[in-house]
Amino acid sequence: MIVKPDGFFGVTMAIEGIKDSTVLMHGPEGCRKNLWALTNKVYPRKDKSVSRMTPYYRGSARIPCTDLESSDYIYGAYDRVFDALQYIKERDTRFVAVVCSPGASLIGDDCNKAIEETGLSDRAIVLDADLSSKPINVGIDLTLMRVLEKLNQPAKGVRKNTAVLLGNHVLQKDWESVNEEMSHILELMGIEVICCLGAGSSVQEIRDSVDAEYAIAVCPEYALRTADYYHERYGMSTIIPECSPVGFEYTDRWIKLVAERTGNDPSKALEYVDRIRKKAYRRMMAARFDTDAFSFSIDAEPSICYPLAKFFYDNLQMVPKCLRYNGISYEPSEELMGEFLERIGWVDALDADVPEYTEILCTDGNTADMYARSNHCLRGVDLRFPSMMNVEFLPQPLFGAVGTLYILERVINRF
Numbered sequence: 001m002i003v004k005p006d007g008f009f010g011v012t013m014a015i016e017g018i019k020d021s022t023v024l025m026h027g028p029e030g031c032r033k034n035l036w037a038l039t040n041k042v043y044p045r046k047d048k049s050v051s052r053m054t055p056y057y058r059g060s061a062r063i064p065c066t067d068l069e070s071s072d073y074i075y076g077a078y079d080r081v082f083d084a085l086q087y088i089k090e091r092d093t094r095f096v097a098v099v100c101s102p103g104a105s106l107i108g109d110d111c112n113k114a115i116e117e118t119g120l121s122d123r124a125i126v127l128d129a130d131l132s133s134k135p136i137n138v139g140i141d142l143t144l145m146r147v148l149e150k151l152n153q154p155a156k157g158v159r160k161n162t163a164v165l166l167g168n169h170v171l172q173k174d175w176e177s178v179n180e181e182m183s184h185i186l187e188l189m190g191i192e193v194i195c196c197l198g199a200g201s202s203v204q205e206i207r208d209s210v211d212a213e214y215a216i217a218v219c220p221e222y223a224l225r226t227a228d229y230y231h232e233r234y235g236m237s238t239i240i241p242e243c244s245p246v247g248f249e250y251t252d253r254w255i256k257l258v259a260e261r262t263g264n265d266p267s268k269a270l271e272y273v274d275r276i277r278k279k280a281y282r283r284m285m286a287a288r289f290d291t292d293a294f295s296f297s298i299d300a301e302p303s304i305c306y307p308l309a310k311f312f313y314d315n316l317q318m319v320p321k322c323l324r325y326n327g328i329s330y331e332p333s334e335e336l337m338g339e340f341l342e343r344i345g346w347v348d349a350l351d352a353d354v355p356e357y358t359e360i361l362c363t364d365g366n367t368a369d370m371y372a373r374s375n376h377c378l379r380g381v382d383l384r385f386p387s388m389m390n391v392e393f394l395p396q397p398l399f400g401a402v403g404t405l406y407i408l409e410r411v412i413n414r415f
Helices: 007-016 029-042 076-087 111-117 137-150 173-189 203-209 224-234 247-262 267-286 302-314 331-344 365-373 399-411
Strands: 021-026 095-100 124-127 157-166 190-196 211-216 237-239 295-299 318-323 359-363 377-384
Touching: 007 021, 007 029, 007 095, 007 137, 007 247, 021 029, 021 076, 029 124, 076 095, 076 111, 076 359, 095 111, 095 137, 111 124, 124 137, 137 203, 137 224, 157 173, 173 190, 173 247, 173 399, 190 203, 203 237, 211 224, 224 237, 224 247, 237 247, 247 267, 247 399, 267 399, 295 302, 295 377, 302 318, 302 331, 302 399, 318 331, 359 365, 377 399
Parallel strands: 021 095, 095 124, 157 190, 157 211, 211 237, 295 318, 295 359, 359 377
Antiparallel strands: none
16 A cells, blocks of 8 residues: 556556567666566566667666666757667567656657657657656556557458457556456357457557457456547447456456347356356355454455455455555446445445554555565455565466455465
């Protein structure tokens, strides 16, 4: 509940979520370091051609940097941008985003001119620091929309029963398993996912996505503007849920919403969720851990916070102590949360002060780990990055039926 990546992080990580793209950081080396460490954690990629002597890269395959010095803020640094783009062009990158740090934005270097003069106008874009003060979801969502605008891919014709998956991103908990889980559920409904926008998608997959029949959101806070763009530019049918598919109940509801909007049969997908629900029930029967009357605190997006809180209350008989929205707003989920808390008599939990102690704490991985180690919570549940300590070898998505197993695993088991 301490570290909250902002819109500037969102802009950079949205581009980093496109596997054959490059972010050129126009700014000092210090602005690159945290982002470089983060992208290497969430989406590591090797490039043997990069060494410590490679210009602009300095030993890292990700996020080359113009490395501004103090004099550049006085005399300008256009030549640095031009030279860096020329070098990146030779590496055959499919898409380039020049991301200006807040300080570099004040210099006024004409980055668009540098893009034109290096012959990258068809595959490069300038993303200034205008989103720095916005929440991270706005940074990710608007950036992906701007990528779509820049590519401006003509539609070839609707591919029936195909979808582009929206609202997942590389800062999401085990985003690769999210892609697999939600794509599997949609496949059981006869829908093929041809692009997971901003979550490991290639530039070609993004181009192909414009021919999908549906744009389906997983976490709506990160998908509203991109969904609007797909609908307005390509006439695509968009499916935006009131809540993310967190917990068995809202995974079922997500499936039924997709079925209602597409006309596809949900029975196989619902049977899949029910099999995992029964498996979870059998494991709970064997567990020697009683959560009755435990307190829980959640800091997460509204579309995640509400179904997770309801899952804890309805299924594990736990009570809310502190519920926060990670600085993000989404009205449909917030309305449902208000009605829920009013009904159970825990309205004061919404936006309450972070408690000194809570049995179950759901937040970013670093904070959850810190609270657990300092005995300020019994169990810390890692919902998202920053989470720099662990890597996922087993599937640990937050969404879908498998996501519910992950939540139960973290709550019930100590190790």
